[in-house]
Amino acid sequence: MPQKGEFRFLDGIAPADAAFEATGHDLAEVFGAAASAVFAIIVNLEQVRTIVSRQVTLESESQDELLYAWLSELVYLKDVHRELYSDFDVVIASGETLRLEATIRGDSVDNLAGLMLTDVKAITYHLLAIESTASGLKATVVVDL
Amino acid sequence: MEKRKIKSGVWEIPVSAKQGMRVPARLYSSDRLIDSLDQGVFEQITNVASLPGIVGQALCMPDGHWGYGFPIGGVAAFSTSDGVISPGGIGFDINCGMRLLRTNLTLEELQPKLSQLLDRLFKYVPAGVGREGTVPLKKNEFEKVLTQGADWCHANGFASDSDLDSIEQRGRLSPADPAEVSAKAMERGINQLGTLGSGNHYLELEVVKPENVFDQELAKRFGIDRPNQIVVMVHCGSRGFGHQVATDYLQIFTKAVQKYGIKINDRELACAPFSSPEGQAYFKAMTCAANNAFANRQVITHNIRRAFVEVFGKTEGELGLQTVYDVAHNIAKIERYSIEGREQEVIVHRKGATRALGPQARDLPPKYKDIGQPVLVGGSMQTGSYLLVGTDLARQETFGSTLHGSGRTMSRMHAKKMVRGDQLRREMEAQGILVRAASMSGLAEEAGIAYKKIDDVIDAVDSVGISRKVAKLLPIGNIKG
Numbered sequence: 004m005p006q007k008g009e010f011r012f013l014d015g016i017a018p019a020d021a022a023f024e025a026t027g028h029d030l031a032e033v034f035g036a037a038a039s040a041v042f043a044i045i046v047n048l049e050q051v052r053t054i055v056s057r058q059v060t061l062e063s064e065s066q067d068e069l070l071y072a073w074l075s076e077l078v079y080l081k082d083v084h085r086e087l088y089s090d091f092d093v094v095i096a097s098g099e100t101l102r103l104e105a106t107i108r109g110d111s112v113d114n115l116a117g118l119m120l121t122d123v124k125a126i127t128y129h130l131l132a133i134e135s136t137a138s139g140l141k142a143t144v145v146v147d148l
Numbered sequence: 149m150e151k152r153k154i155k156s157g158v159w160e161i162p163v164s165a166k167q168g169m170r171v172p173a174r175l176y177s178s179d180r181l182i183d184s185l186d187q188g189v190f191e192q193i194t195n196v197a198s199l200p201g202i203v204g205q206a207l208c209m210p211d212g213h214w215g216y217g218f219p220i221g222g223v224a225a226f227s228t229s230d231g232v233i234s235p236g237g238i239g240f241d242i243n244c245g246m247r248l249l250r251t252n253l254t255l256e257e258l259q260p261k262l263s264q265l266l267d268r269l270f271k272y273v274p275a276g277v278g279r280e281g282t283v284p285l286k287k288n289e290f291e292k293v294l295t296q297g298a299d300w301c302h303a304n305g306f307a308s309d310s311d312l313d314s315i316e317q318r319g320r321l322s323p324a325d326p327a328e329v330s331a332k333a334m335e336r337g338i339n340q341l342g343t344l345g346s347g348n349h350y351l352e353l354e355v356v357k358p359e360n361v362f363d364q365e366l367a368k369r370f371g372i373d374r375p376n377q378i379v380v381m382v383h384c385g386s387r388g389f390g391h392q393v394a395t396d397y398l399q400i401f402t403k404a405v406q407k408y409g410i411k412i413n414d415r416e417l418a419c420a421p422f423s424s425p426e427g428q429a430y431f432k433a434m435t436c437a438a439n440n441a442f443a444n445r446q447v448i449t450h451n452i453r454r455a456f457v458e459v460f461g462k463t464e465g466e467l468g469l470q471t472v473y474d475v476a477h478n479i480a481k482i483e484r485y486s487i488e489g490r491e492q493e494v495i496v497h498r499k500g501a502t503r504a505l506g507p508q509a510r511d512l513p514p515k516y517k518d519i520g521q522p523v524l525v526g527g528s529m530q531t532g533s534y535l536l537v538g539t540d541l542a543r544q545e546t547f548g549s550t551l552h553g554s555g556r557t558m559s560r561m562h563a564k565k566m567v568r569g570d571q572l573r574r575e576m577e578a579q580g581i582l583v584r585a586a587s588m589s590g591l592a593e594e595a596g597i598a599y600k601k602i603d604d605v606i607d608a609v610d611s612v613g614i615s616r617k618v619a620k621l622l623p624i625g626n627i628k629g
Binding site for chain 2 (some may be wrong): 012014015016017018019020021045068071072075078079081082083085112113119120121122124125126127128129130131145147148
């Protein structure tokens with residue numbers, strides 16, 4: 004089993020909102036961990052069953068623009084379908100542009116009534132960055148609550 | 149960062165403080181508050197002062213705190229001919245704002261039915277993540293909401309003539325053009341009309357105690373005319389629609405800054421020349437979101453009235469449920485000011501700042517023409533809110549702007565470590581404040597300890613004179629998203 008990415012929340016940045024770091028061995032792991040972080044702000048991920056599934060396809064010219072588009076797409080899908088997601092299979096292919104293909108799984112908010120903590124309403128560009136680390140990559144993201 | 153006090157309650161950061169600053173930055177504060185400002189505020193307001201076409205000064209109000217792009221509490225005006233427009237100077241929640249309703253009820257009359265009323269309000273005003281609105285709309289009807297705002301509510305039985313007379317710009321801004329709005333924004337917004345949302349949004353029942361009325365005459369003109377009177381405050385905005393508009397245009401403006409060769413110090417300050425195709429498209433889409441927010445607070449008002457009528461068994465007229473005012477605190481608007489001795493048209497950005505017109509201002513409704521605009525300031529749910537009045541000094545100094553709230557001092561994460569939601573709820577009930585919350589975790593994030601003292605920030609604007617105190621409003625019941 005490949006090791007999955009991880010995330011941790013950062014205090015002391017944008018006090019009215021939330022910030023996190025997502026790490027992984029490669030871009031796909033970082034994107035999966037960042038998606039998990041967004042939904043972990045909204046709900047305890049262990050309480051979200053994976054009974055609905057959706058496909059996401061995105062393209063971008065840069066890593067951080069693709070990250071912004073990916074997380075913003077998840078926020079949009081959450082609102083429009085009234086679903087929360089807890090499982091993210093992400094594949095990112097490099098070519099002339101970066102191409103992301105993902106399968107996301109989760110459950111309807113109607114099945115999670117009373118369990119939600121707060122909402123993530125948008126992704127910001129504030130301090131948005133993807134950088135190399137000794138063990139792979141690290142993304143920093145601030146989200147609007 | 150270098151700052152000097154230029155008069156009581158006002159500090160200035162000179163253009164020499166940071167490379168690229170085009171105008172000075174000014175911080176409205178008090179001796180007590182100025183030293184507690186986040187370092188991020190200094191960085192962010194000087195970044196704003198570096199944007200092209202800014203005029204006068206970049207301003208920060210006493211409730212200022214670290215946001216992204218602009219600080220929360222930031223105000224800046226840009227020339228409409230050679231300045232920019234930036235979603236980061238408005239916020240994701242376009243036309244997040246406040247509405248205040250008065251009632252004929254006193255605390256003594258309300259208290260026996262407080263719990264029942266809160267239950268009914270919690271039922272009629274959907275709050276929290278994923279809740280759907282109370283008005284099903286088809287796409288063509290939603291487009292009318294976006295172009296007509298509160299006028300659409302009036303045409304569809306959700307607003308009275310008196311409501312329209314009591315909303316900033318009568319709740320309808322132009323030029324709103326749904327053609328500049330993405331399909332995603334339409335999809336996010338179409339099912340959310342009449343919802344409160346989450347985060348720091350709330351619906352609050354408040355009491356005006358006689359000792360908390362600072363100007364009897366003005367209070368009476370604003371409908372506060374009896375001891376221990378009950379009022380209702382609503383804080384929310386354009387919901388997912390506004391957030392999607394901002395998200396879409398931030399991506400477009402990230403490319404626009406390269407196209408137009410604009411240097412920015414924070415990517416969240418992505419912008420475009422106001423007169424450019426990109427700038428005009430965003431302005432039209434943002435105006436749609438602003439109208440959506442006016443309509444949202446109006447539909448919520450309609451449902452508040454339903455709840456009161458049912459619980460008290462009286463008519464709206466008998467209950468006296470009238471809108472005192474409704475005003476945005478996240479918005480950009482074209483306004484005219486005398487700047488450096490010359491009358492100029494500017495696009496004023498207010499991000500966590502409230503328009504505060506003084507007496508005789510052109511955009512005042514006739515009923516407030518001689519006294520100035522009611523200014524609605526939401527405090528924390530434990531400590532109270534304020535009703536202020538705008539002044540002419542705000543026109544002269546702050547592009548007709550003042551503060552919007554208490555201002556956060558503690559992060560949401562830190563607040564949740566300090567207090568549990570269920571414990572806070574019990575504490576508030578012991579204080580006489582009943583709570584209905586969609587999320588206990590979300591409640592903890594909004595604890596009073598997470599905010600500056602509302603009395604201190606209000607005293608700061610009152611002392612310097614950019615708005616004046618009329619009454620303090622104490623919470624007795626809170627619906628929290």
